[in-house]
Amino acid sequence: MKSVISKNIMLHYPKEHTEKPIISNLIKRYDLTVNISRARIGQDEEGIMVIEVSGKKQNLDAGLNYLKEIGVTFKPVSMVVLMVDEKCTHCSACTVICPSDALTIEDRNTMMVSFIQDKCIACGLCIPACPYHAMEMHE
Amino acid sequence: MAKTIREINDKIKNNKAVVFTAEEIIPFIKQKGYKKAAEEVDVVTTGTFSPMCSSGAFLNVGHPSPRMRMQKAWLNGVAAYGGFAACDIYIGATQIPDEDPANKIYPGSFEYGGGHIIEDLIAGKDVFLRATSYGTDCYPRKELETYIDLKDLNQAYLVNPRNAYQNYNVAVNLSSGVIYTYLGVLQPNMGNVNFSCAGQLSPLLNDPYYKTIGIGTRIFLGGGIGYVIWEGTQHNPTAVRSENGVPSEGAGTLSVIGDMKKMSTRYIKGVSMLGYGASLAVGIGMPIPIVDEEMIEFVSVRDEDIYAPVVDYSSAYPKRESKIVAKVNYRDLRSGTVKILGENVQAASISSYPVAREIAETLKTWIQNGTFTLTEKVASIPGVESGQTFKPLEIRPERG
Ligand code: SF4
Numbered sequence: 145m146k147s148v149i150s151k152n153i154m155l156h157y158p159k160e161h162t163e164k165p166i167i168s169n170l171i172k173r174y175d176l177t178v179n180i181s182r183a184r185i186g187q188d189e190e191g192i193m194v195i196e197v198s199g200k201k202q203n204l205d206a207g208l209n210y211l212k213e214i215g216v217t218f219k220p221v222s223m224v225v226l227m228v229d230e231k232c233t234h235c236s237a238c239t240v241i242c243p244s245d246a247l248t249i250e251d252r253n254t255m256m257v258s259f260i261q262d263k264c265i266a267c268g269l270c271i272p273a274c275p276y277h278a279m280e281m282h283e
Numbered sequence: 284m285a286k287t288i289r290e291i292n293d294k295i296k297n298n299k300a301v302v303f304t305a306e307e308i309i310p311f312i313k314q315k316g317y318k319k320a321a322e323e324v325d326v327v328t329t330g331t332f333s334p335m336c337s338s339g340a341f342l343n344v345g346h347p348s349p350r351m352r353m354q355k356a357w358l359n360g361v362a363a364y365g366g367f368a369a370c371d372i373y374i375g376a377t378q379i380p381d382e383d384p385a386n387k388i389y390p391g392s393f394e395y396g397g398g399h400i401i402e403d404l405i406a407g408k409d410v411f412l413r414a415t416s417y418g419t420d421c422y423p424r425k426e427l428e429t430y431i432d433l434k435d436l437n438q439a440y441l442v443n444p445r446n447a448y449q450n451y452n453v454a455v456n457l458s459s460g461v462i463y464t465y466l467g468v469l470q471p472n473m474g475n476v477n478f479s480c481a482g483q484l485s486p487l488l489n490d491p492y493y494k495t496i497g498i499g500t501r502i503f504l505g506g507g508i509g510y511v512i513w514e515g516t517q518h519n520p521t522a523v524r525s526e527n528g529v530p531s532e533g534a535g536t537l538s539v540i541g542d543m544k545k546m547s548t549r550y551i552k553g554v555s556m557l558g559y560g561a562s563l564a565v566g567i568g569m570p571i572p573i574v575d576e577e578m579i580e581f582v583s584v585r586d587e588d589i590y591a592p593v594v595d596y597s598s599a600y601p602k603r604e605s606k607i608v609a610k611v612n613y614r615d616l617r618s619g620t621v622k623i624l625g626e627n628v629q630a631a632s633i634s635s636y637p638v639a640r641e642i643a644e645t646l647k648t649w650i651q652n653g654t655f656t657l658t659e660k661v662a663s664i665p666g667v668e669s670g671q672t673f674k675p676l677e678i679r680p681e682r683g
């Protein structure tokens with residue numbers, strides 16, 4: 145028996161595809177298992193979906209090929225960095241480590257450290273630098 | 284008009300005490316002046332939350348059957364000290380697991396150590412105890428493996444030999460490579476400065492001559508109640524002071540004790556300093572009784588009045604040279620940028636100002652509710668008049 149492999153990918157599909165049964169086709173035609181971990185319709189109606197697809201290698205390749213053919217673009221899911229609020233002590237040690245100002249003190253009266261996800265480039269530098277293990281990398 | 288601690292306590296018990304945090308008192312004094320503020324205010328509360336490496340816990344785990352006098356002991360693989368009577372062990376905050384690669388893979392991550400064990404115990408988690416011994420007629424057991432948890436321990440209390448440092452170095456890196464220190468990651472060529480002090484909220488900076496804080500002072504320790512038990516190790520009352528009496532370098536320290544069973548992981552946290560080691564962040568709050576006008580002058584201290592030495596941790600500090608790069612104040616440090624040698628440098632803190640503030644607020648609430656009364660110190664810790672200094676170790680291979 146050939147081993148099953150899986151891939152995490154983020155799909156971008158244009159407006160005209162949001163109605164099509166892409167996922168059920170992947171399952172039925174290519175014998176793949178699909179787990180949807182995130183899905184949303186973007187501002188210009190473009191769909192974004194993060195899925196985990198698994199199956200035999202040739203089926204997986206054929207399924208991904210099918211996505212390409214119908215004009216759905218996809219890329220491996222990049223890691224996301226998150227702040228665990230309960231662990232953060234707002235010390236600010238990370239603010240001089242972060243290269244993109246995603247960790248910053250916005251209000252010098254409260255001295256609270258904010259994590260601005262949109263600015264984060266997921267470089268991961270803050271993770272070992274945080275003394276309290278408050279920053280984590282997730283898929 | 285002077286007040287006694289007893290008079291203040293009577294007001295606390297009748298929920299009539301007037302209490303401010305060390306931050307709130309600043310504008311109040313500005314508005315009222317020293318004399319009126321001293322009359323109206325009874326207590327000012329302080330707070331600090333920071334890695335304090337000289338910390339640890341005594342644990343009494345109880346006697347197993349058959350009995351054992353533990354000679355060597357490990358908690359979750361981290362060595363604890365067992366050179367006491369049977370069943371007593373001490374776990375130090377900076378101890379790391381025997382098999383930790385430390386800085387062999389540089390910079391080491393030091394994910395877990397004694398500080399994390401203390402936090403895990405306070406969180407109510409099971410901790411694995413392994414102990415060995417040589418065995419005696421009265422204590423025959425030679426090996427022990429068991430889980431323990433805080434509620435089943437007879438005693439578990441922090442005994443921290445050096446906490447609440449009165450001011451501290453500000454660290455910078457003048458070399459051309461990144462360095463990893465107990466004050467955090469320091470980028471090359473003065474890429475950042477790191478500090479670790481609550482400034483105007485810090486206990487000993489609000490009582491710079493240790494007039495009210497001394498042996499027997501009841502304090503907030505890790506979310507519970509603790510006491511000052513002695514001067515801390517390296518206590519240095521004769522450190523350089525500014526005109527306002529506030530030390531402008533590391534000076535006084537305190538030794539404190541407190542029951543872990545009453546503590547909270549919000550104020551006691553294991554710490555991993557990249558490339559340096561493990562530690563424990565400790566939350567401490569101390570009440571300053573406003574017994575006279577002098578005390579109100581002391582608590583009026585602001586971040587801009589407190590200076591600290593900027594020290595090069597790539598060379599001067601490790602070599603124990605007393606050179607400093609500059610002096611900066613805590614208002615500038617807390618603004619996020621300080622000017623050093625003509626350059627603007629980004630500043631970050633290892634201690635948490637928001638948690639320090641929360642501790643001062645919590646202690647204030649306890650006093651206002653009448654649940655926390657003040658103690659009169661039973662003895663003073665050495666002050667300036669003692670002439671006590673902080674001596675270095677001069678290495679001498681020959682007997683003197
Ligand atoms: S270093 Fe960690 S604990 Fe400190 S502010 Fe950043 S995320 Fe929070």
Ligand code: SF4
Nearest residue numbers: 242264265267268270
């Ligand atoms: S992962 Fe990188 S960019 Fe994102 S917050 Fe951490 S240091 Fe900043």
